[in-house]
Amino acid sequence: MRTAIYPGSFDRLTNGHLDVVQRAAKLFDRVVVAVAKNEGKHPTFTLEERVGLVKHAVKHLPNVEADSFDRLLVIMWWASRRRPLCADCGPCRILNLNSNSR
Numbered sequence: 001m002r003t004a005i006y007p008g009s010f011d012r013l014t015n016g017h018l019d020v021v022q023r024a025a026k027l028f029d030r031v032v033v034a035v036a037k038n039e040g041k042h043p044t045f046t047l048e049e050r051v052g053l054v055k056h057a058v059k060h061l062p063n064v065e066a067d068s069f070d071r072l073l074v075i076m077w078w079a080s081r082r083r084p085l086c087a088d089c090g091p092c093r094i095l096n097l098n099s100n101s102r
Contacts, residue, residue: 001030003030004030004032005034006021007069008036012045013054030064031065032067033054034067034068037068054066
């Protein structure tokens with residue numbers, strides 16, 4: 001299964017964002033719109049509101065889902081593969097992740 005992750009703050013979801021999502025939905029089996037928690041940008045909408053807005057806007061696309069993340073994007077990508085994070089896997093070794101740092 002080919003999965004695309006489209007990250008961004010999506011604080012004001014635009015038609016341009018939706019155009020990218022719709023095009024990706026035609027090219028990939030699964031598209032995850034990854035809404036970033038970035039308090040440094042002083043968002044207009046809360047994280048939950050932004051995820052809700054994205055979910056509402058893409059509900060007609062069966063292979064598109066919205067999710068939020070607040071850590072490194074690679075961690076979200078690995079989790080999106082529906083595999084558990086572990087201290088022995090490649091990405092965790094690269095990122096020097098272990099049970100003590102979670």
